[in-house]
Amino acid sequence: MAHKYVYLFSEGNGSMRELLGGKGANLAEMTSLGMPVPQGFTITTEACTDYYASDKQISAEIQAQIFEYLEKLEAITGKKFGDPQNPLLCSVRSGARASMPGMMDTVLNLGLNDEVAEGLAKLTDNERFAYDAYRRFIQMFSDVVMGINKDYFDMALDGIKEERKIKFDNELTVDDLKKAVCEFKGIYKRETGEDFPSDSRVQLLAAVKAVFSSWENPRAIYYRRMNDIPSSWGTAVTVQSMVFGNMGYDCGTGVAFTRNPSTGENKLYGEFLMNAQGEDVVAGIRTPQTIEQLGEVMPQAYRQIIEIAEILEKHNQDMQDLEFTIEKGKLYMLQTRNGKRTAQAAIKIAVDMVEQGLCSVEDALMKVEPNRLDSLLHPQFEPQALKKAVPIAHGLPASPGAAFGKVYFNAEDAKEAASKRNEPVILVRIETSPEDIEGMSTSKGVLTARGGMTSHAAVVARGMGRCCVSGCHDLIVDYNNKVAYFGDVKVYEGDFISIDGSTGNVYAEKLPTVDATLSGDFAKFMKWADEVRTLKVRTNADNPKDARQARLFGAEGIGLCRTEHMFFGKDRILPMRQMILAKSTRERVAALDKILPMQQKDFEGMYREMAGLPVTIRFLDPPLHEFLPHDDDETSTTAYEMGMSFTELKTAVKRLSETNPMLGHRGCRLAISYPEIARMQTRAVMQAAINVNREGIKVEPEIMIPLVCDAAELNFVKGIVDDEAKKVFAEQGMTLSYKVGSMIEIPRAALMTDEISKYSEFFSFGTNDLTQTTYGLSRDDASQILDDYFKNRIFEYDPTTKLDQSGVGKLIRMAAGWARQTRSDIKLGVCGEHGGDPVSIQFFQSAGLDYVSCSPYRVPIARLAAAQAAIRSRDEK
Numbered sequence: 120m121a122h123k124y125v126y127l128f129s130e131g132n133g134s135m136r137e138l139l140g141g142k143g144a145n146l147a148e149m150t151s152l153g154m155p156v157p158q159g160f161t162i163t164t165e166a167c168t169d170y171y172a173s174d175k176q177i178s179a180e181i182q183a184q185i186f187e188y189l190e191k192l193e194a195i196t197g198k199k200f201g202d203p204q205n206p207l208l209c210s211v212r213s214g215a216r217a218s219m220p221g222m223m224d225t226v227l228n229l230g231l232n233d234e235v236a237e238g239l240a241k242l243t244d245n246e247r248f249a250y251d252a253y254r255r256f257i258q259m260f261s262d263v264v265m266g267i268n269k270d271y272f273d274m275a276l277d278g279i280k281e282e283r284k285i286k287f288d289n290e291l292t293v294d295d296l297k298k299a300v301c302e303f304k305g306i307y308k309r310e311t312g313e314d315f316p317s318d319s320r321v322q323l324l325a326a327v328k329a330v331f332s333s334w335e336n337p338r339a340i341y342y343r344r345m346n347d348i349p350s351s352w353g354t355a356v357t358v359q360s361m362v363f364g365n366m367g368y369d370c371g372t373g374v375a376f377t378r379n380p381s382t383g384e385n386k387l388y389g390e391f392l393m394n395a396q397g398e399d400v401v402a403g404i405r406t407p408q409t410i411e412q413l414g415e416v417m418p419q420a421y422r423q424i425i426e427i428a429e430i431l432e433k434h435n436q437d438m439q440d441l442e443f444t445i446e447k448g449k450l451y452m453l454q455t456r457n458g459k460r461t462a463q464a465a466i467k468i469a470v471d472m473v474e475q476g477l478c479s480v481e482d483a484l485m486k487v488e489p490n491r492l493d494s495l496l497h498p499q500f501e502p503q504a505l506k507k508a509v510p511i512a513h514g515l516p517a518s519p520g521a522a523f524g525k526v527y528f529n530a531e532d533a534k535e536a537a538s539k540r541n542e543p544v545i546l547v548r549i550e551t552s553p554e555d556i557e558g559m560s561t562s563k564g565v566l567t568a569r570g571g572m573t574s575h576a577a578v579v580a581r582g583m584g585r586c587c588v589s590g591c592h593d594l595i596v597d598y599n600n601k602v603a604y605f606g607d608v609k610v611y612e613g614d615f616i617s618i619d620g621s622t623g624n625v626y627a628e629k630l631p632t633v634d635a636t637l638s639g640d641f642a643k644f645m646k647w648a649d650e651v652r653t654l655k656v657r658t659n660a661d662n663p664k665d666a667r668q669a670r671l672f673g674a675e676g677i678g679l680c681r682t683e684h685m686f687f688g689k690d691r692i693l694p695m696r697q698m699i700l701a702k703s704t705r706e707r708v709a710a711l712d713k714i715l716p717m718q719q720k721d722f723e724g725m726y727r728e729m730a731g732l733p734v735t736i737r738f739l740d741p742p743l744h745e746f747l748p749h750d751d752d753e754t755s756t757t758a759y760e761m762g763m764s765f766t767e768l769k770t771a772v773k774r775l776s777e778t779n780p781m782l783g784h785r786g787c788r789l790a791i792s793y794p795e796i797a798r799m800q801t802r803a804v805m806q807a808a809i810n811v812n813r814e815g816i817k818v819e820p821e822i823m824i825p826l827v828c829d830a831a832e833l834n835f836v837k838g839i840v841d842d843e844a845k846k847v848f849a850e851q852g853m854t855l856s857y858k859v860g861s862m863i864e865i866p867r868a869a870l871m872t873d874e875i876s877k878y879s880e881f882f883s884f885g886t887n888d889l890t891q892t893t894y895g896l897s898r899d900d901a902s903q904i905l906d907d908y909f910k911n912r913i914f915e916y917d918p919t920t921k922l923d924q925s926g927v928g929k930l931i932r933m934a935a936g937w938a939r940q941t942r943s944d945i946k947l948g949v950c951g952e953h954g955g956d957p958v959s960i961q962f963f964q965s966a967g968l969d970y971v972s973c974s975p976y977r978v979p980i981a982r983l984a985a986a987q988a989a990i991r992s993r994d995e996k
Contacts, residue, residue, distance in 0.1 A: 124166040125184040127191060128158055133435075138163045140355030142214030145455050152434065154427060154452050158195045159209070159359030160188040162327060164216070167353030170331045177328055185327065186320065189358070196360050200230055201319035203238030208252070208361040211326040213333060215354045218456055219342055224263040224333040226326040227396060228256035228361060232317035236300075248366045250296035251288075255396065257303040257315060260322065264329040267310045275302045289394055323358070330356045338556050340909065344916050345560065347958050362451045364444045365396050371417070372397045375410050375424060375441045377432040380460040380581060381519055383467025387428055389441075390571045397442060397453070406590055407571045420450045431455050436478045437486060438468050461519055461581050462491040470640045480647050481990050487644070489957040489984040495641065496672070496976050500619065501631040508617075510624040511605040514566070514591030517577035522564035522586045523617040523629045526610055528601055530558025537561035545616055547603055549596045551576040559585060564618045566625060568594040586620030594625075645673060645979060648986035654963065655970035656981045657733070659950060661685060663724030669975035673982055676733035677725065678883060678972020679823075679950035682800060683741050685721050686714070692746065693760055699743045700761065700771055704795060711799040718800065722807035726818045735821040735883065735950075735972075737862065738800050738836075742785045744775040781891070786826025786862075790836045797836055801843040809851050821858045823883060828867040830874040833859075837878050862950070864888035869930040873937040876945055882938055883972070884931055886951030886959075890918055893927050920952065922959035932966050948972060957984035964988035 131139050131147030139147060143161030150156050166181050177185075193199050198207035208230040213219075231239070231253045240249035254276075262269040279295050279302075280286065291299070307315045316322055333339060334354045343350060364372030373391025378384060390407035392399055393416065414421040424443060431439045440458030444451050460468065469483035478486075500508075500521045524543035527533040534557050536542040546562040548555065550569040559565055559576075560583055567576045570589040580587030595604040601612040608627055610616055615629040657678030658669035662685070666677060686695040691714065698710035725734055748754040748768070758768040777783035790797035801822070808818040822840055827833045837859045848854040859878075863869050864885030872882065891897060896904065901919055908914040922928055938945050948970040953959040955977030963971055964985065973981050 121180060121184075122165075123184075124163050124169075124181045125160050125188045126163065127160050127188065127195075128156060131161065136216040137352075138165065138355070140164060140214030140216055140357075141218055141456055142212060142454060143355045143357050144216075146357060146359070148434075149431070149452055149455060152430070154431075155450055157360045157362045157451050157453065158192060159357060160192060161214070162356040162358070164353040164355045167331050167334060167355065168351075170328070171335075171353070175328075175332065177324060177331075182324065185323070185358075189323070192358070192360060198360070200323075201232075201235065203234040205242065206230060206235045206239055208235075208239075209323070210357075210359050210361055211323070211330060212357050212359070213330045213354045214357050215334075215348070216352055217346065217348045218459070219339065219346075219348070224330050224336075226256075226259050226263050226329070228252045229260070229322050229326055230319040231256045232315075232319065234317075235319070243366060245366055246293045247296065248363065250293060250300055251291070251365055252363065252396075254296055254299040254303055257300060257307065260315075260326070261303070261307050261310075263333075264325045265307070265311055267307065271306050271310070272303055275299065275306065288399075327356050327358075330354065341557055341560075344909065347916070347921065350912065350915055359453070362444045362446045362453075363396070364392075364446065365394055366446060368394050369417075369445075369448050370394055371413075371445045372399070373407070373410065373413070373443055375428060375443065376438060376458045376460075377428045377441070378438045378458075378460075378464070378468055380438070380440075380458055380464055381516065383460070383464035383471065385471060387425055391443075397444065406569070406592075417445060417448065420445050420448070423450050427452060433477065436472070436482065438464075459581055462487070462493070462495045463519055465491055466495075466640050466644050470644055481651065483644070484648055484651060484983065484986050485990060487983060489980045489987065492979050492983060493976070496979060499633055500617070501633045504631050505619075508626050508628065508630055511608045511627045512591050512593035512625040514588040514594070514623045514625065515571060515577070516619070516621050516623040517570075517589040518565075518580040518585060518587035519621040520564070520586035521617070521619050521621070521630070521632060523615060523632070524563045525613050526603065526616055527558075527562075527612060528596065528598055528603075530555040532612070533558035534561045545618060547594075547596060547610075547616075548576070549598075551579070559583060564588075564620065566591060566594065566616075566618050568592065568596055580620075586618060588618045588620060588623050588625060591623075591625060645982060648983045649673070652982065652985035652989045654960065654968065654985040654988065655948075656978055656985060657735075657948070657950075657970050657972040658975050658978055659954075659972050660725065660975060662721060663728050665975050666725045666728035669978055670728055670730075672975055672978040674732075674975065674978045675970070676729060676735075678735050678948055678954070678970060680722075680725065680734065680736045681740065682718065682737060683739055683745075685718060686746060691717055693757075695746050696757060697761060698796075699746055699775070700763075700768075707793065708795050708799075711795060715799050715803050718803035719807045719810075722803055722820075723811055726807060726811040726820075727814075727816060731817045733819065733821055735823050735860075735881075736800075736804055737823040737825055738787075739789055739796055740786050740825040742775075742777060742780040742783050743789070744772060744777070744780065747772045747775065781888075781897070787824050787832050787836050788826065790824070790839065791832065794839050797839045798843045801840045802847055805844050805847040805855075805857070806851070808855055808857070809847070809853050812853070812855060819856045819858070821860060821881060823860050823862055823881075825862045825885070826864060826888075827861040827875060828865050828871070830871065830878060833861050833875055834878045858946075860946075863931075863934055865892045866930060869934040872934040873941045876938040876941040879938075879945070880942075881946040881948070882934070883948045883950045884934075884968075886922060886927065886931075886949055886953040887919070889930065889951070890923065890927050890953075893923075893930065894918060921956055922953040922962055924962050928962055928966070931963075931968075935966055935968065946970075955981050957981075957987070960984040961988045961991065964992055 128147045128150040133144050133148030136144045139161045198205050200207045211226045236249050236253040240246040258272040261267040304315045364370045371393040375389030379388040389410035392407045437457045439455050442454040465487040469486045472478045473483045524545040533544045533546045537544045544562040545564050546558050547566045564586040565580050567589045576589045603610045617626040617630040655675050657676040658674035659679040660666040661681050694710050694713035701707035748757045758765045804820050808820050811818050824836050858880040860881035861879045862885040863882050947968045950972040954971035955973030
């Protein structure tokens, strides 16, 4: 029996996402529920895999099945593909198992040619509708299937509008549309050297091929990498009979959410346009009406949408994003999916659904993507400054949050300013398109002149957690001269503006911000997460301020205090340099004596903030030359401050520099060469702990030795720590418990944990360096190399941001197992950047680690990710 590559909607169901993709599975499920769904069929993800395995060709077997199911669709609809007397027109859409809005391609009105357009006009007695559909199809097919620049078609249509002195598409006459069809076909021939294809079956296969190919377009690849979607999944293709919202003013199209995707309010939310196709709503070409207004225009269809929305939300146990079309007063449902939402809305919806008995606490925890919490944790505008500020324009509050930044008018310039010059950026566009995704992701916020609350800009910005103001009608953008006009106010490229995605206000100034506060639903939701998770979550903090912030976000201790970060302040760098450049041990100790009280004060502050929670202090790690001046001006100033000649200091800097400092004189090697550094740091740790203990706060410090690769190294440094600790306890007349452990950040250490754990009471995997040393790839230079790796599909993601589970992960699993064989009660954690990455946290849960440690603003993300990891682990068992 031949392998089945194609399914009618009536043959599938909602559980078949891996095979039918999200769109196909959801259409099949709606069909099984008796919803008014225009019928069609789905070409599976397996066909996509076969397409790439067959050198981007659709096999004869799959082609035969497509045409077999096309005939079945003709029988269902009573229409015939390519028949001018009673034509079947189709949409061809992508549908991966994970929602990827706008990232892949769609073709509407497929099946039209000159004869069919004429026949459709007679059949519907609506010539304008037929030629409006035809000109849309030619443009979409040319753009999506043939890769012809869609701007050519926009310019041609704009030329017709200018000639007629009209503004909107719906003002075009039949003659205008026929002229557009003629000009569009001329553009197609000019660009391809061929006539526009009139054979509807040729059109269909070309469109299916284009959708499969769009799985590997740059924006889809970028979106997958950003959202941890494997390339091996592929996309399904849905071929669906068309229904038309642009046949007249008893027709329309729209998008609705069962709850407000910005706030989470339990109320139907959405937009629609009369006499339009779906692309008009999401593209922002016309500003739509609110869904409530549909109740006035078409009350029966409105009541039906409300009823269907309630059924689908209960059935899917989540907020739904619905697409619908009304043709001649009859409602058709084109799609349902779990709706994209802001983090604020996600929390409210999850909590409300538990309280309404629609889902369990664990189900609610799984509904919120941990990375989305990021947008709740960042600053809002300072209230007093906001009161004084006067907005220069107002648009739709499309995605909440506040941002200021320098204005840039295209994605490429925005990306360069943010990535290369580290500038805060606001991307300002007439309207955004999927090609703008990289510029949007690197910007602090997005401002558009056109579009509604469900436009591309709004949906994508909400998905990324970026603030967005859309539909700002006061905004006129002049791309050529790189200037924006807000009435009489001009804003040039590089000027600062501020936008408020919660109110829609735009300000021609840089407004100060304040930190976000977390309470209410958020506190309740995070409490649920804490009750479920088993992994502890600590923070990486190097000063009392960061420690305080992390505690507010729920950190359960400090997993990494990088003591070298305490030395870079202006008041501290000079004694540090004196210590480095000392010519004798006596001189070095004298310099260290100046540093000691500074370190001790910092440690005391951090102990107090942690209020008895564990604090892991890593001893000095980087090579010493990093603290020395690097340019001539700074060298000259430092030489004067230290009473040295310029040449003498320059020579010392050169002497201390290394060919490969990352693998050079750093970490535990410094303590071995200069034991007095380890003694000073031990003294600072212990004296601070004793002082804070005397205040009634119990402190048990954890001292972490970096860059260990051998048990003898750790034993040597631990001997220094223990000896100095005894001296401090004797001087202070008080003892306390403390632990000495090691970072595991180079492969040899991971392979030797059975030996090293004889002297180490805990291990913390420093996954930043462990990844670098395992790959032999510098994190600082990786981007220059990885772009080529992504392009050639060698790597799918950046291993410096998401843990490489098959390589680095294997080392961690082995190291953890060997360590516990030697010391069963050893505490195991992670303190690299991966400690705040949800996908990596799932791995750390499965590897049996005790805690992760991450930056303060990643703590809530890690708490939720750890809860989800615990739920998944239990479900798997």
